[in-house]
Amino acid sequence: MKAESQITVDYNGNKQRYISAALSAVFMGLGQLFNKQYIKGSIFILYTLSLLFTTVDKFASSLKGLVTLGTTPIEDHSLFLMIEGIVAAFLLLVIIGIHLFNVWDAYKNGQKIDLGEEVPSLKGSIKNLTDNFSAYLYIGPGMLMMLVSVIFPIIFTVLIAFTNYNINNLPPGNIISWVGFRNFTDLIHLASWRATFVRVFSWTVVWAVLSTFMSYATGLFLAIVLNNPKIKFRHIFRTVMMISWAIPGFISMLIWRGLLNVRFGHINRMLTSIGFEAIPWLNEAMWARVSALGVNLWLSFPFTMAVCLGLLQSIPGELYEAATVDGATGLQKFKSITLPLVLKQLAPLLIMQFAMQFNNFGIIYLLNNGGPARFGAAGNAGDTDILISWVYKLTLEVMRFDYAAAVSILIFFMVGGFSIWQFVRTKSFKEEELVQ
Amino acid sequence: MKLGKKTQERLYLAFCYTIILIGVIAVLYPTVWIVGSALNPNNSLFSSRIIPEGASLDNFRELLTHDEYPYLRWYWNTLKIASLNAIFSVVLTAGCAYAFSKFKFWGRKYGMITFLVIQMFPALMALVAIYVVLNMLGLLNTHTGLLLVYVGGAVPFSTWLLKGYFDTIPNSLSESALIDGASSFRIFWSIMLPLAKPMLAVVAMFQFVNPFNDFILANIILTSPSQRTLAVGLFNMVSNQFANDWTLFSAGAVLAGIPMMILFLSLQKYFVHGLSGAVKG
Numbered sequence: 001m002k003a004e005s006q007i008t009v010d011y012n013g014n015k016q017r018y019i020s021a022a023l024s025a026v027f028m029g030l031g032q033l034f035n036k037q038y039i040k041g042s043i044f045i046l047y048t049l050s051l052l053f054t055t056v057d058k059f060a061s062s063l064k065g066l067v068t069l070g071t072t073p074i075e076d077h078s079l080f081l082m083i084e085g086i087v088a089a090f091l092l093l094v095i096i097g098i099h100l101f102n103v104w105d106a107y108k109n110g111q112k113i114d115l116g117e118e119v120p121s122l123k124g125s126i127k128n129l130t131d132n133f134s135a136y137l138y139i140g141p142g143m144l145m146m147l148v149s150v151i152f153p154i155i156f157t158v159l160i161a162f163t164n165y166n167i168n169n170l171p172p173g174n175i176i177s178w179v180g181f182r183n184f185t186d187l188i189h190l191a192s193w194r195a196t197f198v199r200v201f202s203w204t205v206v207w208a209v210l211s212t213f214m215s216y217a218t219g220l221f222l223a224i225v226l227n228n229p230k231i232k233f234r235h236i237f238r239t240v241m242m243i244s245w246a247i248p249g250f251i252s253m254l255i256w257r258g259l260l261n262v263r264f265g266h267i268n269r270m271l272t273s274i275g276f277e278a279i280p281w282l283n284e285a286m287w288a289r290v291s292a293l294g295v296n297l298w299l300s301f302p303f304t305m306a307v308c309l310g311l312l313q314s315i316p317g318e319l320y321e322a323a324t325v326d327g328a329t330g331l332q333k334f335k336s337i338t339l340p341l342v343l344k345q346l347a348p349l350l351i352m353q354f355a356m357q358f359n360n361f362g363i364i365y366l367l368n369n370g371g372p373a374r375f376g377a378a379g380n381a382g383d384t385d386i387l388i389s390w391v392y393k394l395t396l397e398v399m400r401f402d403y404a405a406a407v408s409i410l411i412f413f414m415v416g417g418f419s420i421w422q423f424v425r426t427k428s429f430k431e432e433e434l435v436q
Numbered sequence: 437m438k439l440g441k442k443t444q445e446r447l448y449l450a451f452c453y454t455i456i457l458i459g460v461i462a463v464l465y466p467t468v469w470i471v472g473s474a475l476n477p478n479n480s481l482f483s484s485r486i487i488p489e490g491a492s493l494d495n496f497r498e499l500l501t502h503d504e505y506p507y508l509r510w511y512w513n514t515l516k517i518a519s520l521n522a523i524f525s526v527v528l529t530a531g532c533a534y535a536f537s538k539f540k541f542w543g544r545k546y547g548m549i550t551f552l553v554i555q556m557f558p559a560l561m562a563l564v565a566i567y568v569v570l571n572m573l574g575l576l577n578t579h580t581g582l583l584l585v586y587v588g589g590a591v592p593f594s595t596w597l598l599k600g601y602f603d604t605i606p607n608s609l610s611e612s613a614l615i616d617g618a619s620s621f622r623i624f625w626s627i628m629l630p631l632a633k634p635m636l637a638v639v640a641m642f643q644f645v646n647p648f649n650d651f652i653l654a655n656i657i658l659t660s661p662s663q664r665t666l667a668v669g670l671f672n673m674v675s676n677q678f679a680n681d682w683t684l685f686s687a688g689a690v691l692a693g694i695p696m697m698i699l700f701l702s703l704q705k706y707f708v709h710g711l712s713g714a715v716k717g
Contacts, residue, residue, distance in 0.1 A: 142531060228452060239701060241460065418556075
């Protein structure tokens with residue numbers, strides 16, 4: 001359409017494009033017939049008719065099911081009605097899309113007639129279609145997979161957040177109903193839930209910030225030490241330190257779970273054998289948090305160390321030579337050359353790491369089940385539980401699916417906002433023109 | 437008093453070696469401990485020694501013949517799921533990445549943002565939904581169901597990785613092939629894929645390792661013991677409040693960990709490169 005505004009087009013006063021578009025909008029395929037594309041028009045008409053005769057009532061009942069979520073317990077299963085409804089709504093969108101495409105196609109070909117050009121034959125249309133759409137063919141399979149196992153569950157979760165699907169209300173024995181924003185307001189208004197939510201949320205933020213910071217500080221520090229050419233065997237040391245990343249994470253977490261055990265853990269055995277008192281590594285709130293942070297550091301520093309080493313080696317040596325000539329000390333060189341250059345490169349990684357730590361379920365759950373448990377905490381939230389592990393407990397232990405979904409949405413907004421912000425800042429996005 | 441330059445340097449080097457020593461000990465300590473307890477002949481860990489007296493391979497023997505823990509079965513399940521996950525993920529994401537990198541089409545930019553945002557969310561967040569959907573499809577407690585979730589979840593991140601790599605392949609290559617009359621699929625198959633082999637290998641590796649590490653999805657989807665993967669099986673050996681199967685667990689962990697460790701250490705360059713490359717864009 002941009003082209004039209006730039007160059008003046010002479011339609012000779014013809015209105016074919018509007019008429020055929022309008023006809024196609026009323027009933028699919030009519031516009032194509034009007035444009036004398038008989039075969040294409042017939043295909044569209046057949047498609048519409050088959051749709052009308054076979055599925056209209058099914059669509060209507062599926063969408064109705066999505067609105068009411070069923071009326072009679074046992075007979076109607078609210079969850080299945082919900083899934084059917086989402087699928088129906090999605091298919092409806094696809095059908096609307098095809099319809100819009102059909103209107104657009106009629107308009108385009110009508111335009112060609114107005115301009116006195118030849119209308120492409122069916123063969124030409126198909127070739128045109130496959131050329132334009134081969135991109136969609138390549139994306140299709142992956143997209144479909146993602147749709148089924150990622151996007152669909154996310155939509156479903158979002159819907160659950162607005163229902164009362166929980167332990168007191170399980171289908172098919174009960175009918176689930178829509179409750180609007182009540183789950184979200186409950187998290188704020190009900191005192192015990194609010195207290196737990198605020199506690200878990202603040203610890204999640206502290207956790208994500210501290211573990212990201214610690215892993216980068218340690219990684220950078222070790223990288224600088226190992227980057228010194230005077231250190232002998234530094235490649236061997238580097239490889240040895242990669243071991244803690246190389247062992248499958250869940251194994252290391254479970255190993256640490258054993259090592260830190262208050263009664264038979266090896267660390268406490270060593271401490272007591274040299275006369276210290278046993279430390280409740282996993283059994284007291286403060287220590288449990290320190291342990292989680294420590295073990296996470298153990299797991300995550302090799303990656304940042306490796307990245308930092310790569311960055312350090314990419315800094316041109318002349319910079320340091322010039323600084324030495326100017327009489328800069330080691331510390332000055334670090335402060336004005338190394339740190340700024342490395343930090344600039346690390347910024348996007350830091351953000352990714354933060355998002356990952358925010359949702360680092362594995363370490364919290366495998367190390368300590370989110371514990372130590374706290375008596376009377378809403379939704380079984382223990383002292384080291386972060387939002388995502390709380391969601392897990394809300395789902396599997398206390399079966400408050402509605403609250404779990406609501407908390408998931410909150411996480412979604414926090415992490416999603418972060419990742420979009422980071423993406424918009426990247427160069428590849430800025431240089432990309434909007435493809436029409 | 438000012439220290440001589442040489443002394444200063446020596447002190448700094450000594451400091452560096454101390455730091456390295458601490459790092460190495462911290463990394464090796466749990467590793468050595470787990471090997472030690474795998475060799476421990478007693479069924480308990482009441483020992484403050486790292487390498488036990490009378491070390492033996494009894495734990496391994498017991499683990500492989502244990503009635504309650506079908507360890508070899510878990511191993512086989514995990515290998516199977518890991519391989520299939522790697523293959524399917526590579527096939528699906530190669531197509532997506534090629535289209536995003538080399539085609540101009542409506543919705544490209546928003547498609548890419550969608551992939552980026554979704555990539556940030558662990559499947560865990562939609563736990564209930566995944567469970568209900570798989571239940572409806574009759575795929576609970578099947579490896580197919582688990583694979584479906586793994587592969588679908590792998591698409592966004594791996595697509596970003598691969599797209600970045602395809603972007604570095606100059607367009608002139610595909611354009612000249614186009615002039616010679618090659619179809620887009622031919623360009624994809626005979627030019628793009630062979631050139632992208634290193635990154636395809638990285639994607640395959642990531643997806644191969646994932647089932648070894650994932651506990652949560654496997655735990656929820658696979659309910660019967662014989663269907664389990666290593667992560668779930670090993671967790672259940674030690675998570676029980678009264679579990680005293682630590683030595684058996686240790687043997688299992690060593691058997692599962694060593695091959696993965698060797699695989700990883702020999703390919704670590706690609707892992708680091710892949711992970712840091714994905715976000716630079």
